[in-house]
Amino acid sequence: MTPTKHILVIRLSAMGDVAMTIPVLLAIQEQYPELKISILTRAFFKPMFSQLSNVSVIEADVKGKHKGMIGLYRLHKELKTLEIDAIADLHNVLRSNILRQYFKTSKIPFIQIDKGRAEKKALVAKTNKKFAPLPSTHQRYATVFEKLGYPLNLEESKLLKKESLKENTQKVVGIGTKTWIGIAPFAAFTGKMYPIASMEKVVSELNKTNRYKILLFGGGAKEKEVLSKWEHNYDNAVNIAGKIDLSQELAVISQLDIMIAMDSGNAHLAAMYGIPTLTLWGVTHPYAGFYPFRQKENNALLSDKEKYPQIPTSIYGNKVPSGYNKVMETITPEMVLNKIEEILH
Template identity: 55%
Template sequence: MPKIDHILVIRLSAMGDVAMTVPVLRVFSQTYPDVKITVLSRPFFKPFFEEIPNLDFLEADVYGEHKRFGLIKLANEARDLGIDAVADLHNVIRSKIITKYLKFKGIDTATIDKGRAEKKALIAAKGENISQLKTTHQRYADVFEKLGFPLNLENHIAPPKKRLSPKLNGLLGIEPKKLIGIAPFAAHQSKMYPLSLMAEVIRELDETDKYRIFLFGGGKKEIKLLKEMEIPFANVTNVAGKLSFEEELALISNLDLMFSMDSGNGHLAAMYGVPVITLWGVTHPFAGFVPFNQPDNNQLLSDRKEYALIPTSIYGNKFPKGYDDAMKTISPETVVQKAQELL
């Protein structure tokens, strides 16, 4: 294989999946500092990669300029940058078109094995004798190994916390308190801890007067709900809709703890080395989507004695009748106790 000096890395969406590339690319940069990386993704995700050395970003406008045949234009833009290998970390139609075109042009390529058959079997097991599948982070690392760049993800060195602007320092207040983030939403109801129970968690944490708690979310409905959640509490601030994405990332990097569902915000916190407590509903850590470098005891699972078929799907979009209530079996006391253990 010819010497590789510049790798195009493709991962177009979704936010959590793109965030999971960050620690892997950080290890790559630390292990192979002379090899350049160009990340091909959506412009919104560019801030994820700012602190990684020898890394550039190529913006993909997949709903505009690079739609359909525009993907070939995008591939040629990448080729003109001097890439000599492609790491397709997405393996969907768009990334396949780009990868196959560049392979036809003589560029080395490697594509992620998403383990679709293994994941299908995990769900088909209906909760019986299930076991841990390879993590998504390791699946990403395997793509680089195919190109001749083995990675040891245990060598990851987390970045320093981002500098806080005067605006963010104002949110933190003058009293030295531990900073907790709470991201209570997910793409599917079956992956969301009931807001009434999360409010109980917040109440117990707020009453200690030891913590500053920040609520994260997006979209008009979520922002409205978070505004209502913050009102009764002295130490709680809703930041949804108040910060730029860059400011939100800076705040997350300075947290002492993040509460998240099986969703993107947990991966955002983990890419900065922040401890993450993940609450799981009808999905399960064994599918490989645990935030980077987070231990098993940070994973709070629904009661599988009562909901024995879990995991019922990989993404939380399929479940038997009644399983959307599975997370009610995680008590607020359990959540608060885990937070206090870590803090």
């Protein structure tokens, strides 16, 4: 395929999946500096791309002017004015498939990600399970660009640089020389969320040492309520949820010494900056291809597969079979604390 000059990249959601595009786009920027990239994504995610000089963010207003078939046609007309040479669809969902149909008449190359749905289905199957590592999402993204004529070397690509904290952010996180530990205790689905009581014990024990500043990450109202309680109960804990915007939240993440997260978006945000990231896994598994970019293989704690042999039961953590709702209790707070010390030292 003839190499192109301006590629439209489609990746609308979710946060973790969008974050996983960053190392790939960094590799493109480094290995093909002449190439122009426009990424179609949610406006909220724009700060993630601030360090990418060759990337422009096109905002998809899928709940407003780009909603439905008519809205997507309107979006298609807007995109055509960008003089795109090719489209890399890293999402491959209904919306992007509709856009693909609209673009057919323009004969612009439109390459879609192979999500490996069949092999992922086999990985989580109850019977005839094929328990083997699948290609990473990062590699699946890279394959799309390879098909467009841009093979990528992800092994040696750079990561994002540390970002500076604004004055209001410094007031939120405070000053001092303690080691910064980020903790993001939530996930979209309960199947991949560490028990809150167990995570609070981790926070409590870290707090007792008086050696760490514990920065708490979350989003929704219930999450903020839990994190506010922890901030109140533990002197070294700081809840940043809802106190700063995403760009400054990313700046804080870039300054961490370690991030503790689930198989979720915050793990991928930390990995963008090369922050050592400890991930805790429930009914999902790294074999599905969502392990944070370039993290050491042992920077993860997995639920006990001998006790729960059907793991992984789900790709996204939304399918928890009967008897599997306590898989993460096989990861004790002591194990988490020991792994934190191991990674830090």
